[in-house]
Amino acid sequence: xxxxxxxxxxxxVAGLIAFFLxxxxxxxxxxxxxxxxxxxxxxxxxxxAPGLPGSAWIGMDALSAVFLSLTSFLFALVTIYGCGYxxxxxxxxxxxxxxxxxxxxxxxSVFTGSLLLFLATMSLAILSRNFGLQWxxxxxxxxxxxxxxxxxxxxxxxxxxxxxxxxxxxxxxIALAGIFFISLSLPAGMQDIGLAALLNNAPALNHKWLELAxxxxxxxxxxxxxxxPLHNWLPDAHSEASSPVSALLSGALLNCAFLGILRxxxxxxxxxMASFGQGLLLFFGLITMxxxxxFLLGQRDYKxxxxxxxxxHMGILALGVGLGGLGAFGALLHMxxxxxxxxxxxxxxxxxxxxxxxxxxxxxxxxxxxxxxxxTLWLAGFLAIAGSPPxxxxxxxxxxxxxxxxxxxxxxxxxxxxxxxxxxIGMATVFLxxxxxxxxxxxxxxxxxxxxxxxxxxxAALTLGLWLPGPLxxxxxxxxxxxxxxxx
Amino acid sequence: MSAIPVIVILSCLxxxxxxxxxxxxxxxxxxxxxxxxxxxxxxxxxxSAGILILGLSGMAVKxxxxxxxxxxxxxxxxxxxxxxxxxxxxxxxVIGVLxxxxxxxxxxxxxxxxxxxxxxxxxxxxxxxxxxxLLIGRHLAIMQSLAYLVLENGVYALGVSIxxxxxxxxxxxxxxxxxxxxxxxxxLLFHLDREFQPAEAAQSPEQSxxxxxx
Numbered sequence: 001x002x003x004x005x006x007x008x009x010x011x012x013v014a015g016l017i018a019f020f021l022x023x024x025x026x027x028x029x030x031x032x033x034x035x036x037x038x039x040x041x042x043x044x045x046x047x048x049a050p051g052l053p054g055s056a057w058i059g060m061d062a063l064s065a066v067f068l069s070l071t072s073f074l075f076a077l078v079t080i081y082g083c084g085y086x087x088x089x090x091x092x093x094x095x096x097x098x099x100x101x102x103x104x105x106x107x108x109s110v111f112t113g114s115l116l117l118f119l120a121t122m123s124l125a126i127l128s129r130n131f132g133l134q135w136x137x138x139x140x141x142x143x144x145x146x147x148x149x150x151x152x153x154x155x156x157x158x159x160x161x162x163x164x165x166x167x168x169x170x171x172x173x174i175a176l177a178g179i180f181f182i183s184l185s186l187p188a189g190m191q192d193i194g195l196a197a198l199l200n201n202a203p204a205l206n207h208k209w210l211e212l213a214x215x216x217x218x219x220x221x222x223x224x225x226x227x228x229p230l231h232n233w234l235p236d237a238h239s240e241a242s243s244p245v246s247a248l249l250s251g252a253l254l255n256c257a258f259l260g261i262l263r264x265x266x267x268x269x270x271x272x273m274a275s276f277g278q279g280l281l282l283f284f285g286l287i288t289m290x291x292x293x294x295f296l297l298g299q300r301d302y303k304x305x306x307x308x309x310x311x312x313h314m315g316i317l318a319l320g321v322g323l324g325g326l327g328a329f330g331a332l333l334h335m336x337x338x339x340x341x342x343x344x345x346x347x348x349x350x351x352x353x354x355x356x357x358x359x360x361x362x363x364x365x366x367x368x369x370x371x372x373x374x375x376t377l378w379l380a381g382f383l384a385i386a387g388s389p390p391x392x393x394x395x396x397x398x399x400x401x402x403x404x405x406x407x408x409x410x411x412x413x414x415x416x417x418x419x420x421x422x423x424x425i426g427m428a429t430v431f432l433x434x435x436x437x438x439x440x441x442x443x444x445x446x447x448x449x450x451x452x453x454x455x456x457x458x459x460a461a462l463t464l465g466l467w468l469p470g471p472l473x474x475x476x477x478x479x480x481x482x483x484x485x486x487x488x
Numbered sequence: 489m490s491a492i493p494v495i496v497i498l499s500c501l502x503x504x505x506x507x508x509x510x511x512x513x514x515x516x517x518x519x520x521x522x523x524x525x526x527x528x529x530x531x532x533x534x535x536s537a538g539i540l541i542l543g544l545s546g547m548a549v550k551x552x553x554x555x556x557x558x559x560x561x562x563x564x565x566x567x568x569x570x571x572x573x574x575x576x577x578x579x580x581x582v583i584g585v586l587x588x589x590x591x592x593x594x595x596x597x598x599x600x601x602x603x604x605x606x607x608x609x610x611x612x613x614x615x616x617x618x619x620x621x622l623l624i625g626r627h628l629a630i631m632q633s634l635a636y637l638v639l640e641n642g643v644y645a646l647g648v649s650i651x652x653x654x655x656x657x658x659x660x661x662x663x664x665x666x667x668x669x670x671x672x673x674x675x676l677l678f679h680l681d682r683e684f685q686p687a688e689a690a691q692s693p694e695q696s697x698x699x700x701x702x
Contacts, residue, residue, distance in 0.1 A: 132658035139665040146672050150679075162676050166632055169669045170623065170639060176662070177616070177643050180650055184601065193654070212598075 003049070004058050007041050007068070008123045010034055015116030019109055028083045031112050035072075035079035038119065042072035047471045056194050058127040062478035063266070067126045067259050070336055071252045073460075074343050075119050077453040081347050082244040084449030086111060088354065089242075106151045118144040118248065125256045129195045131179045131263070135172065138224065138260055141253055142168045148245040149237050160233075160240035167233040168224050175220025175260065178213045182264075185209035195263065202270035210268060214277050217264045218284070224257035226314045227284050228291035235295070238307035239359065243350025246303065250310045251343035255335055258317055265321065265483050274324065274484030282322030282412060288315030289419040296426030302352070302361045305430055306345050309385060312423050313338040316400065319416065321483060323403040328485020330399030332476050337392035337464055341384035344457035348378045351450050352434075356441065361430045366439030373451045375435055377458055382431040384461045386424045392464030492522045492529070493611040496645070497588065500618045500638065504584040505577050507569040509630045513558040516637055520550025523641050526608070526648045538656040546644070549663050554637060554670050558630065561677045567630060575625040583625075587617040600650070608649035615642025629680050633673040640666055 014034035021027040045052055046065035054060055060068075086108050121144050125137035142165065150161040182193050185206040190197070198205070223230040238246045265277040292312035299305040313334070320331025351374040356364050367375035384391040397420065404413035468476075480486065499519045503512045524547030531539045575583070591613035600609055619639025623632055647654075654662075 130655075130658070132654045132662070136658060136661040136665055139662075139669070143665065143668045143672060146676075150676070153679075158676065158679050162629060162673075162680060165669065165672060165676065166623070166636060169636055170620070173636070173640050173643050174616075177646055180643075180647050184604075184650055 002055070002058075003041060003045055003052060004054060004060060004127055007038060007045065008058070008120055008127065010037050010041070010120075011116045011123065012120035015113045015118075015120060018116055019113035021109065024087075024108055027109060027112055028086070031116065032079055032083060034116055035076045035119070038123070039072045039076040042068045042123075046475070054127075054129065056192075056196065057130055057133055058124070059129045059196075060127065061482070062475045063259065063262060063482055064126050065475045066332060066336070066472075066479050067255055068123065070255065070339055071119070071122055071126065074248065074251045074339060077456055078244045078247055078343065078347070080449060081247075081350070081453040082115070084447055085242070085244055085350065088447070088450075106147065106153065110147060111151060114144055114147045115245070115248075118148065118253075120144075122252055122256050126259060131182060131193045131195070131198075134260060134263065135176055135179055138175075138221070138256060139169070139172045141256055142172065142224070145245070145249065145253065149241045149249075151242045151245060152240070156236075157240040160236035164233045164237040167230070171220045171223025171230060173220070174223075175217045178216030178218075178220055178264070181209050181213035181216060182267075185213060195267070198267045199270050202267060203272065205267070205271045207271065207273055210271060210273065211276055214264050214268055215280070218261055218277075218280055221257045221260035222284065225254050225261065225318075226257075226288070226311045227318060228288040228311065228315070231288065231291070231311045231314075234311055235304050235307040238310065238346075239301060239303035243346050243353065246306070246349075247343040247346035250306070250346060251339035254310060254314055255339060258314070258335065261318075262321070262483050269482070269484035278322045278324045278484065280322070281318045282409075285315045285317070285319030285322050286412060286415050286419075288312070288318060289423075290315075290415070293419050293422040293426065296423050299426060299430065300361050301359045302364075302430055302434065303346075303349055303359050305361070305427065306342065306349060309423065309427060310338075310342055312419070313342070313385075315419075316397065316416075319412065320400045320403065321485070323400065323407055323409065323412070324484055325403050325406060325486050327400050327403030327407075328483050329476060329480035330396050330403055331485075332479055333399060333464075333468075334393065334396035337396050337461060338385070340457050340461040340464070341381060341391070341393060344377065344454050344461065345381040345385060347450075347454045347457070348374055348381055351446070351454075352378065354450075355444065361434050364434045365437030367435045370439040370441060370443050371446055373446050374454075377451070377454045378431065379435050380458050381454075382427060384458070386427055387420065390465040391461050393461070395465055490607065492526060493607040495519075495522055496611050496641075497614060500614060501581060501584050503622070503634070503638065504580040504618065507571065507573075507577055509567055509570065509628060509634070510559070510562055512631065512634055513555050513562065516558075516634055516641075517551050517555035519641055520554065520637070521547050521552075523644055523648075524548075524550050526645070530605075530648060542656065542659050545660060545663055549667050550637075550641065550644075553667065557670060557674045558634070561630060561674045564678060565630070567628065570626060570628045570631060573626050573628075573631075575621075580621075580625055583621060584618060587621065588614050591617055603650075605649045608645055612642045612645035612649055615639065615645060618642075629673075629677055633670060633677065636673070637670065 011034050014030055018027050045060055046069040052060050121137050121140040128134040128137055146161050146165045149164055150157050187204040226234040238249055268277045289312050292308045295308045317331045317335055320327040387393040387397040496519050499515045502515050506512050527539050528543040592610045594613055595609040616639055619635050622635030
């Protein structure tokens with residue numbers, strides 16, 4: 001059996017078994033084994049097995065390698081955190097001490113099963129080499145993750161799950177219309193919408209239909225990626241889901257939708273019309289960053305703040321690819337940095353929420369003294385996501401800035417800097433208020449499984465700011481050239 | 489074959505003017521049945537096993553399974569009508585007629601290749617537009633899920649009109665995705681009915697209050 005097929009099948013089969021396993025302990029071991037088997041295979045396939053045989057349906061190239069290894073790494077760390085999380089948060093929690101509110105969560109079997117199916121569908125979306133199959137997989141990621149958003153059975157999470165399901169399904173249906181237009185761009189007698197066939201026949205593709213296809217797929221997958229003005233589902237879903245799920249939604253799922261856009265941009269670039277997609281991505285990137293900044297300033301709910309920050313960073317990714325050249329490399333590097341930092345922050349937010357049972361940042365202070373490990377990581381996460389040196393985000397944001405300067409696109413450069421500064425102010429207000437000040441509660445011992453994965457993510461984000469490992473740099477450079485950019 | 493676009497367009501106008509979700513579900517079922525029939529009629533003498541499976545499964549899912557699921561939701565929630573939608577039923581009908589004109593103009597001006605069926609393309613665009621309009625023009629969650637189905641029917645019709653032959657596995661996978669999506673919507677609708685009376689989805693978490701955050 002093909003190695004790539006195993007990467008999809010292991011979490012899929014484990015997920016199906018998890019739904020029916022009655023024993024919690026056994027199910028958690030299954031979860032851990034599946035996640036780490038997936039990580040091992042993904043890293044092997046991405047970096048140590050060049051020329052791995054694929055098929056017309058699934059395959060591995062530089063783009064898949066970057067996305068797959070990142071998704072799998074994040075999932076493995078979320079697994080370590082998540083096993084402790086579900087053990088600490090049983091399905092029936094009874095009344096909360098602070099508010100007296102009755103809390104009932106999704107059963108652990110549904111949670112673990114959905115999470116593993118979520119990984120399987122994301123892996124399929126990343127490895128697929130056919131636009132129809134990729135569409136199917138991206139829609140399936142929505143379906144696998146919707147029950148995860150309704151984890152806490154309350155009104156807010158229900159409304160968020162509904163909004164997520166409706167908006168993303170509608171968006172993705174529009175992307176399917178885009179895929180139909182790809183078929184119209186094919187030369188006479190050709191029906192195959194596989195990536196390889198399209199790239200091989202790229203010069204013969206009809207530009208008019210390809211432009212329409214790109215536009216519809218940008219709108220469709222852009223909805224799922226969180227590009228404004230179709231980002232509405234994102235703040236609700238990210239803030240209502242449990243923290244491990246929010247971390248994966250932001251760190252991994254948004255990237256899958258981004259890959260959907262990059263694949264059609266790859267075809268456009270091969271067809272000699274990279275600039276068409278770049279212009280649209282530049283425009284939507286700036287609009288998205290601006291919209292996010294409006295909501296970041298004055299935001300009091302710290303999980304919504306993180307969600308809007310994800311919207312802002314999706315804008316940065318679109319802007320980077322839109323600038324082309326060095327910007328494409330910067331965007332891909334920034335995607336990794338953002339995923340590491342944001343996963344770290346959502347998991348830290350989970351620790352804070354478990355301690356305070358509120359998402360209102362005004363009710364939290366003195367984190368530095370009250371939860372020394374979590375508090376310090378919260379502050380480090382802020383520096384990472386705000387693009388401060390020596391974290392990797394600084395390097396990637398600076399690379400995108402260089403691309404804007406190289407293109408002499410001064411308007412984009414000025415707006416980019418303005419939005420980054422506004423986002424910094426909006427986030428600093430909340431993060432610093434929560435970290436400093438008088439502790440709002442009595443200190444309590446912190447759980448090791450809830451801190452170690454966050455620490456690993458922090459170190460990874462820091463390492464990428466100081467040193468880019470050779471194989472990763474080579475894969476990133478190769479991936480950047482595929483989407484109309486240049487290597488470093 | 490030429491009657492199907494007319495039936496589908498009329499069914500859309502009917503949904504736009506109807507305040508009763510139960511009736512709208514049945515009309516969407518009829519619409520789904522005829523759209524499922526389309527690939528079979530288009531194939532004519534070239535009917536292959538793949539197209540037959542696709543057409544029959546389309547009719548079964550769109551014309552039978554999904555409407556049955558929606559009817560079960562309606563029965564359980566006891567919703568009779570949406571009395572005060574954001575856009576009134578008369579205005580919705582007028583907008584529907586305008587959207588039909590816009591769909592026809594768009595389908596002609598884009599300039600599709602000759603092998604594409606123009607009436608079917610107009611119908612597809614109209615369905616997509618009506619689906620999007622219903623999403624913002626109705627508050628009831630059940631109507632929003634019907635809006636999604638109408639929009640999805642439009643995308644399906646577009647695929648048939650431009651004769652795209654996706655591999656059978658992908659076609660069936662797409663249909664499975666749609667089925668699971670509507671199944672999940674139905675599942676959430678049960679909970680929505682318990683939490684919000686009647687089942688309205690338009691409230692965001694901010695509106696529904698943060699007092700129950702967990």
